[in-house]
Amino acid sequence: MGRFKIEQKPFGKIEFYSGTYSSDVSETDDEAQLRDFDFTVAVESDLENDMVEVTEIIWIEEQPPALEIAEDIIKENLLDQLHGKSKS
Numbered sequence: 001m002g003r004f005k006i007e008q009k010p011f012g013k014i015e016f017y018s019g020t021y022s023s024d025v026s027e028t029d030d031e032a033q034l035r036d037f038d039f040t041v042a043v044e045s046d047l048e049n050d051m052v053e054v055t056e057i058i059w060i061e062e063q064p065p066a067l068e069i070a071e072d073i074i075k076e077n078l079l080d081q082l083h084g085k086s087k088s
Contacts, residue, residue, distance in 0.1 A: 011048035014055070017041045021074060023064040037064045041078060052082055 018040050026033035038060040045052050054075045064070045 012044070012046050014042055014044050017043065017078065019074070019078075021064055021070050023066070023070060025065060035064075037062060037070070039074070041074065043078070043082070052079060054078060 018038070021037045021039060022034050023037065024032045025035045040058045040060065041054055042056040042058075043052060044055045057071050057074060
């Protein structure tokens with residue numbers, strides 16, 4: 001029989017944020033057709049090393065076009081907001 005031991009690490013936590021990303025989904029350049037895409041973001045904080053990282057973006061219904069660009073924008077903006085919030 002094996003042993004099992006678990007303890008909470010007081011210097012780490014995971015938080016979830018929800019948001020909406022708007023993107024142009026039109027087929028032509030004539031007129032923009034904006035569509036909203038809802039998502040949830042998991043953010044891991046390592047308080048011991050003063051590090052914050054987006055670990056996952058979960059798209060609620062559909063993923064937007066140019067997914068990698070959308071996720072980069074979300075990560076940048078969220079982390080900027082979190083850093084700004086922590087300095088206040």
